[in-house]
Amino acid sequence: MNINSISQDTQVILLLCANFGLPVSASISPLSTREFASVSKWLGKTSLSPKVFFEKQYVDACCNEIHLDPKRFHSLLNRGGILALSLEKWSTIGIWIISKTDNAYPRKWIDHLDSQAPPLLYGIGNAEILSKRGVAVVGSRDVNESGTIATRKIARLCTENNIQIISGGARGVDSESMLTALEKGGYVTGILADSLLKAAVQTKYRSGLRENRLVLVSTFDPKETFSVGKAMARNKLVYCLSDWAFVISSSYNKGGTWAGATENLKYGWVPMFVRKDNDVPEGNYQLINKGANSFSSDYLSNSTTFMSLLHKYLMIPDNAIEVCDLSMTYELSENQKIPEEITTILEEPSEQHKMGQEEKISSEKTPDINNIDLFSLVWPHIETQLAAPRTDAELSKIFTVRLIQMKDWLKIAVEKGFAIKLSKPVRYIKRSNTITQFLIDPDKKE
Numbered sequence: 223m224n225i226n227s228i229s230q231d232t233q234v235i236l237l238l239c240a241n242f243g244l245p246v247s248a249s250i251s252p253l254s255t256r257e258f259a260s261v262s263k264w265l266g267k268t269s270l271s272p273k274v275f276f277e278k279q280y281v282d283a284c285c286n287e288i289h290l291d292p293k294r295f296h297s298l299l300n301r302g303g304i305l306a307l308s309l310e311k312w313s314t315i316g317i318w319i320i321s322k323t324d325n326a327y328p329r330k331w332i333d334h335l336d337s338q339a340p341p342l343l344y345g346i347g348n349a350e351i352l353s354k355r356g357v358a359v360v361g362s363r364d365v366n367e368s369g370t371i372a373t374r375k376i377a378r379l380c381t382e383n384n385i386q387i388i389s390g391g392a393r394g395v396d397s398e399s400m401l402t403a404l405e406k407g408g409y410v411t412g413i414l415a416d417s418l419l420k421a422a423v424q425t426k427y428r429s430g431l432r433e434n435r436l437v438l439v440s441t442f443d444p445k446e447t448f449s450v451g452k453a454m455a456r457n458k459l460v461y462c463l464s465d466w467a468f469v470i471s472s473s474y475n476k477g478g479t480w481a482g483a484t485e486n487l488k489y490g491w492v493p494m495f496v497r498k499d500n501d502v503p504e505g506n507y508q509l510i511n512k513g514a515n516s517f518s519s520d521y522l523s524n525s526t527t528f529m530s531l532l533h534k535y536l537m538i539p540d541n542a543i544e545v546c547d548l549s550m551t552y553e554l555s556e557n558q559k560i561p562e563e564i565t566t567i568l569e570e571p572s573e574q575h576k577m578g579q580e581e582k583i584s585s586e587k588t589p590d591i592n593n594i595d596l597f598s599l600v601w602p603h604i605e606t607q608l609a610a611p612r613t614d615a616e617l618s619k620i621f622t623v624r625l626i627q628m629k630d631w632l633k634i635a636v637e638k639g640f641a642i643k644l645s646k647p648v649r650y651i652k653r654s655n656t657i658t659q660f661l662i663d664p665d666k667k668e
Contacts, residue, residue, distance in 0.1 A: 228309065228319060229273075229323065229324065230272075230273035230276070231271050231272040231273050231321065231323040232319065232320065232321040232323060232324060232342075233273075233305065233599065234272040234273055234275050234276065234299070235258070235272055235321040235322070235323070235341050235342060236305055236319065236321070236342065237298055237299050237301055237302070237305055238252065238253045238258065238261070238272075238275075238295070238298050238299070239252050239253050239255075239258055239341045239342055240252060240305075240342060240443060241443055242301075242304060242305065242308045242443060250294050250297045250298065252298060253290075253298070255338060255340060255341065256337075256338075257290065258341045259337035259338065260288040260290070261284060261288065261290075262322070262337065262341075263288075263337070264284045264287055264288055265284075271323065272323065275295075275299060276299070278296075281295050281296060281299070302598075302599035302600065302602065302603070303599065303600050303602070303603035303621075305599055306597075306599040306600035306603075307600070307621065307622070307623060310623060310627060312344075312444065315346075315419070315422070316346050316422070317344055317345065317346050317418070317419075317422070317444055318344075318345055318346070318349065319342065319343070319344050319345075320342075320343050320345070320349070321341055321342050321343070322339060322340075322341050326349050326350075326352070326353075327343060328343075328352050328353070328463055329353075330462055330463055331459065331462050331463065334462040334489075334491050335458070335462060340441035340459070342441060343439055343440075343441055344418055344439065344440050344441070344442070344443070344444050345418075345437055345438060345439040345440070346418065346422045346431065346437070346438050347430070347431045347434070347436045347437035347438055348434040348435070348436065348437050349437055351386060351409050351410075351411055351435075351436075351437045352411060352437060352439070352463070354386050354409065355385060355386070355465045356380075356385060356386035356387065356388040356409075356411060356463065356464050356465060357376065357380050357385055357386070357387060357388065357464060357465070357466050357467070357468060357532075358388045358389065358460045358461055358463070358464035358466070358467040358468065358492070359373060359376055359377065359387055359388075359389050359395060359396070359399035359467075359468050359470065360389060360390065360395060360396065360457075360460060360467065360468070360469055360470070360479055360482060360483070361373065361394060361395030361396070361469060361470030361471040361472065361479055362394055362395060362470075362471045362472065362473060362477065362479055362503070363392055363393045363394035363395075364394060365394045365395050365398070365470060365471050366471070366501060368499060368501055368519075369395065369470045369471045369497070369502075370395075370398055371519075372470055372497055372499075372519060372522060373395050373398040373399050373402070373470050374398060374399075374402045375519075375522040376399065376468055376522060376528075377398070377399045377400075377402035377403040377406070377408070378402060378403075378406055379522060379525055379528045380403060380408060381402075381403050381406040381407060381408030381409075382406075382525055383525055383528075383529055384409075385532075386403070386408065386409035386410060386411060387399050387400055387402075387403040387408060387409070387410045387411070388410075388411045388413065388460055388463055388464045389410075389411075389412060389413070389460060390412070390413055390414065390415065390453075390456055390457070390460050391412040391413070391414045391415075391421060391438070392415075392453075392478075395470045395471065396412075400412055401426060404426075404427075404429070404430040404435065404436060407435070408435065409435050409436070410430060410435065410436045410437075411436075411437050411438075411439065411463065412427075412436070412437070412438045412439070413439055413440070413456055413459050413460050413463065414438060414439065414440040414456070415440070415442070415448060415449075415452040415453040415455070415456040416440070416442065416446050416447050416448040416449070416452055416453075417444075417445070417446065417447060417448065418438060418439075418440040418442075418444040418446075419444045419445055421438050422438060440456075441455070441456070441459065450478075453478050454478060454481055454482075457478055457479075457481060457482030457485070458482065458485055458486075458491075460482065461482060461485075461486045461491045461492055461494075462491050462492075464492050465492060465493075466492055466493050466494075466495070466532055466535065467483075467486060467492050467493070467494040467495070468494075468495050468496075468497070468517070469483050469494060469495070469496040469497065469506065469509060469514070470497050471497065471502060471503050471505070471506060472496070472503060472505030472506055472509060473503060473504075473505045474503070474504040474505040474508050475505070475508070477505075479505070480505050480509075483496070483509050483514065484509070484512065487509070487512055487513055487514060493515065493535035494509075494514050494515060495514070495515045495516065495517040495531070495535075496509045496510050496514040496515070496516055496517070497516075497517060497518070498510060498516040498517065498518055499518055499519055515535065517531065597631055597634050597635075600621075600631060601631070601634075601635060601640065603621070604617060604621070604631060604632075604635070605635075605640070605641075605652050607620055608641060608650055608651050608652035609651075609652065610651065611644055611649035611650065611651045612649060612650060612651075613647065613648065613649050613650075614628050614629050614632055614648075614650070617632070617650075632650050635650070636650070639653065640652065640653060641653065
């Protein structure tokens with residue numbers, strides 16, 4: 223999915239719900255999932271889409287009805303410049319963003335969670351995998367040897383039968399299931415609670431990303447660090463994206479595995495199987511007592527036995543189990559591939575590598591990331607700096623973006639008639655009668 227395909231609706235949701243550019247001590251906070259659910263309900267009732275909030279009257283009407291502070295709403299929407307810079311950075315390292323308004327957003331989350339489905343999803347890798355059938359494999363970080371063996375068997379059996387593995391990327395069961403599937407040539411979705419940027423550059427995921435067999439996603443900002451609350455919020459998403467869930471090991475009445483499994487039992491999102499062998503922890507037995515289906519190692523002896531277990535609890539046609547046939551997926555503008563240089567963007571490169579990268583960037587064609595939607599967000603902020611003539615280099619430093627990027631934005635400004643290019647030396651200045659309300663009418667000219 224290309225960054226240029228981010229719709230105005232998704233831009234508005236990012237401005238309202240994402241925390242980029244806001245310090246911990248900020249006086250305003252992004253809308254919570256519950257608050258955005260109220261906004262979505264108002265939009266649905268009025269048959270409007272989020273992009274209408276670029277116009278003040280709709281903000282005021284919505285806030286008055288659902289009792290939100292309109293000043294907070296406007297403050298969040300006024301972060302367009304920071305959003306544009308964030309989008310450029312995320313695009314450079316291969317991260318895409320989708321919202322509940324996009325076709326690529328997992329429909330299962332909306333079906334299971336309705337208004338509590340997360341409004342935003344950040345990801346890297348093949349987003350088409352999100353629409354495929356899969357098995358969730360979950361369990362404790364400190365899993366014993368028999369649990370590890372069972373995890374690997376499930377991952378291999380799923381891969382043999384073209385079923386993707388869905389897990390949370392944590393140490394232990396999560397990682398074992400994901401890495402085994404990738405090693406065997408299978409498809410994997412990792413739903414992370416933190417640090418999408420760091421996960422994206424880990425060597426263990428590199429081949430899966432390059433071969434379009436892996437997608438890593440998070441509902442949190444790509445730089446967010448771990449917290450127990452985020453991990454708990456992530457657990458339900460693992461279950462709700464899957465078609466079956468296998469619990470390898472669980473503590474009793476504590477921990478994320480127990481919390482996620484009991485929540486799935488409460489709401490009945492997907493059929494859940496809990497391992498029942500001689501050395502499983504107490505939590506496994508307690509989950510079975512609460513109504514979970516049990517399975518033993520015998521069910522993992524071969525594909526026929528394993529698939530019969532799945533079919534027993536989810537009546538689907540045989541050919542529907544072929545979940546990684548990518549001929550029937552949501553249409554995206556293009557597949558994302560992790561760049562070779564991704565690690566050098568997040569880590570301090572050597573001086574020799576810096577020189578090589580500068581030569582490479584100067585010789586490459588400028589990437590097309592100047593979609594008018596992105597330009598319209600950053601232009602009002604650039605315009606304020608053009609009350610007096612400035613060079614592209616000066617503006618590049620002010621906004622801390624690459625010179626190539628600033629040149630592209632200024633080129634659009636001149637073409638649209640919003641700025642004048644001066645010569646001897648080359649500088650730019652805004653037109654005195656420039657209208658900057660692109661967010662309402664991006665194609666409007668003088």
